[in-house]
Amino acid sequence: MTDNHVPRPVVASGEIAVRGVSKSYGEAHLSREVVKDCDFTIERGKLTVMIGPSGCGKSTLIRLLAGFEFPDRGQILLDGQPIKGPSRDRLVVFQESALFPWMTTWENILYGPRARGELNAQALEFAEFLLNKVGLREFRHKYPTQLSGGMQRRAELARAMINNPQIMILDEPFRGLDAMTKELMWEYYANLYEESGRTNFFVTTDIDEAVFLADRLLIMTNIPTQVRAVIEVDVPRPRRLADMVTSDRANAVKMEALAILHEEAMKSFSRGSKAAADFVEAYARRSAKA
Amino acid sequence: MPTQDKQPVSPDILLGILKATMPFQVVSDAMLRRIAAISWKVSYRAGDTLYEAGGPADDLYIVVSGKIDHELAPGVNARRPMKTLGEGDVFGWAALLEKVPNRLAKAVCTEDALVIRINGEELLKTFESDPDAGDVVMSRFATMITRDYTVPDLIAQLRGIHRKLHARDAQGMNVTLYRVSRWLKSPRPYLMLLGLSIFFGCWYLAVEVFKLPRFREMPGITTVVTEWLNPNPVFGLSLYTEEYYKHIAVSVWRVTQAFLLATALGVPLGLFLGWSKGVKDYLFPIFEMLRPIPILAWVPIAIVMFVATESAVIFLTFLASFFATALNTMLGVESIDESYTRAANCLGASKSQVFFHVIVPGALPFVFTGLQISVGVSWFSLVAAEMVSGQYGLGYVINTSYTMVRYPTIIIGMITLGAVGYVTSAMVRVAGDYMMQWRVRELALGAR
Amino acid sequence: MARRKFDSKALAKGLFSILVFLVLWEIGSRSKTWITAEAFSGFREALGALGFNKNYLPWVGAIPAPSEVVVAWGKVIVDPGYWQSWWMSGARVGGGFFAAMLVGIPFGLALAVSRTAHGIGFPVFELLRPIPPLAWVPASIIFWPTQELSIAFVTFLGAFYTIVINVVGGARSIDVRYFQAAQSMGSSKADIFRRVILPGTLPSIVVGSAVGMGITWEVVVAAEMISGGGSQSGGTSGGGLGFFIWNSYVGGSYEQIVVGMISIGIAGFISSELLRHFGKYITPWLRLR
């Protein structure tokens, strides 16, 4: 199926500028700075990948970008306008599936249009198109628990794309899948991205995933999070896994990134006691619920 | 005697030194700088005695250069009492022990030495201000002492401090005050007051001011309170009468007996039901057959079966608790991940060891959930049993007050019952927290 | 939910042990002296020293044998009064239970959704909750004009607390990611309530109502016994199963007590099974897998 069959608006805008953003959590003297003076730009139409040690505050950054929380200092600008709250322009695909367990695949995909009262023929047609695209046609009436891990992630991608967001924000979307399924998902996702050409912001801890997907790689420091290095991954698209393994350029990027990440990971590792990051993660989860 | 008096050290130099010592290695720079602020450098000549066993344990020492002979007093029971310390070694850790105000060892300088001295009290205070980091250091001290000196006994004391750090973290004045002030700033206390005043206000207005149709017969709040606080109660029961406490005591005693009996029988039964499929196959059907019968339906049979009313009442109270406890214990055992028992098998545990080290502690969270429910239902059935057949007890008070038309006493009985019931279940909760430290600490971290 | 495997061996074992139980019961009650206080006479001295009284021990001989129970049941089963008791109790349970659902679910949702409502309502709720429902019986008799209503009120109370607690707990434990996902797809507050909070709370409503149903039966039986079985009638008819038991006791027909107990057990079992199936039906996403 090709694109001219589908009623799909062209995405033209979507550039995020993060300017001197800081954020801390915790009470009184127990408070900890999780993100500190963070500065970077997510360029229009590009796939920017952020990589850093686990629990380094990447998820906090995502909550800030999505508008679930606000920075203590600094600004986040979307096409020059500060972000005021969650919006369908910036769609988040979560780490581990956030498909509504009480809805079938079909209902999940249609959630966005239905919630906004835009459930029309066009939306249905687009949903049908997406369902085919992610290969879940036969599974439309299944509940998420009946789908395999890989299928859940695909359903989630479809649920996000039906909203035509300016920017897709993905928080370790393939975490927890086994290595083999994961690799299949990468090719799949890269393909979707290449077709749509919209701005994507992808967060991961997997170096292979990062190098394979990224146009631009942001490497973050350990907590408090800052941008440690930016690497442009100038490997031509479309990319295939087999080619990436043999590509010298990809390997050079991997080597460079690995050296930095290894150092950062070691830093967080040397502390035996529950890492500060774990504490902050836990705290953030708790306060988000309360 | 030191050849030189205490002199301040530059923080940067000290940072380097502390980073090279085992207990302080992993501490953040910020913390190290704070430690640097309470540290002094002191030089000794060969032959100087730094301290004798029994002397006051004030400072902690770190060797920068030179050699120190460190000999633990015989009373410490160390397996390796004598040790020569050099660069990077830490000694004088008696200053950090809980119950030891005095030195445990003798330290003599054998080669001109430069040492860093840190006041133990000050150091502990620094740890308390950042319990997370303090914890790591204390723990590393414990490791060091066991490894280098082999005196496991002392570890307990370090651990005591380490626990205290935890406790202080939770109850620390600062945090508490901060939380209280935040609570007061939030709308919650005022909403709570509003809610309670609406409730009591409605009660007052409906019964005593407007005398609404059906409410007129109900005892009003002022009547209840004056009766309750009256030294000479109109209906014979108040905070000042001996009777009142006797009823409470009788009810509490009955619940206690029934609860203890239910726990003593229910927990083992539940453990076996969950542990052995054979036991479960045989016994569980009988259990399931009897369980749907409401406890109160047992009342007449209980009266018939027991000659003494007292034991009938306890039997009924026991029965409800027993089912709750046994069932939850069984579920608890069944919920234990198979890999725990497998791991124990791998590590060479016998069947009975698996039972006591894995099954019992693993089921504990569910057991306590069961006990929590069990207290609740035991009060529930006690009240019913006392109402139907009993002399004394809060349920009896409520029922007879009705038949004797002492209406305010009914409400007094109800309130007392609620309060006593609340206290007993709180006690079970506290006991559970005490026995399951690991869960308390996990939950405090928000780990699960 | 795990698929239940039909295990014929386990079934045989279960039937065997139930049979053993019944046989022991039969023997125990027929012998009249077995497990009596007298059988323990050897221990009496020792127990007495510990402050025990022989009267503290159960006397199985006082309980009618299973065979007698079956005979009594055969007689009662043709009595329309017995079936009317079923009906009365069932109606009371149903009424109280549905009232509790009707009030409890919206109340619980309000507490869960609105911080203000929670701040005002929850402390009062927590204040009243430790008072066992049966302690309300006399107060309820005084307040309500008819005895029927007072029984219904206590029944309602029994299920109400459990349902509210479960609704509040369930709504609060919904994963934040679902809210965030919904928000980032542009849902309104009303939409989040309808499409996320409601279905997300449903499983705990089902659990809460199952527990609530159990409590309802307990309360109904007790209330019927305490208040003397409904307004008008005497005899076996009309008072509900709780009164059926009480009346059998007063009338000295002990076989009928056991018949009543078993009947209530069956009734409770049926109602909780019905509820379980209904719960499965309304939460289809939990049924699979």
Next chain:
Amino acid sequence: MSGQPGKLPGGAPTRGAIRIEDVVKIYDPGGASVMAVDHCNLDIAAGEICMIVGPSGCGKTTLLNAIAGFHEITSGRITLDGEVLCSTERPKSTPGSDRVVVFQNGALFPWKTNLDNVAFGPIMQGKLSKAEAREKALSMMADAGLNGVEHNFPGEVSSGVRRRIEIVRALMNDPKVLLLDEPYRALDSLTKSVMHEALLEIYYKNKVTIFFITHDLEEAIFLGHKVAIMTSRPCKPKKILTVDIPHPRDYGVLTSKRFRELIEETNEAVHEEAVKAFQSGEKEG
């Protein structure tokens, strides 16, 4: 060969050779009759790190369970240093502290402190007194860089630390073989790479035979002396690869030429099985 443990400092290990001969495992032989392992043959030398790679649910864990003694086999034979663990005649081996398992989701007892967890084995076997076991545990934990967490409960430390503690707990018993069942599956990949180095470090000190199950080819080639790529259900070796990258290794290996060549060489075989498993998984779904 440069990849052999014999080249390591401290002499060659002499114990812990596992031989798997013609092992077959059929679940529910009467009814559904699902074949999990099909005539599997595998030789693991003493002190070797053997990586078992295959898609999830292919039957790798069945093999591990047979060695550990959690499940019986249908036919075949498994020996450890020539001693028969299980065979057609005696289908189930007895779990013992010479073969310790590190579980996929971790099985540190949450109700014991980390120290007591590590000290658990010798105390249970009655080999050491409580105090002695604790002392040994402390020094082993310190050697593995785990000081500072001894008196915490497992729930209080990060998952990476938990896995290291679990490995130390296993090594406390001086086992012949360590059986690891996808121990790093739940960790993120950066922590994982640090964990790999930590595991190798421990291995260089103890040189115990390691039977390591994974679905990650990179992990397998990075750690292993030998990599057995298994077929999707029923499970048996499809290809056995000897990794000739010299030990000791560090993360630099990941970007070396030889490493990439090995990945390339095996990628196809693994990918094929993955797609097979993926598709059959979808059908089941």
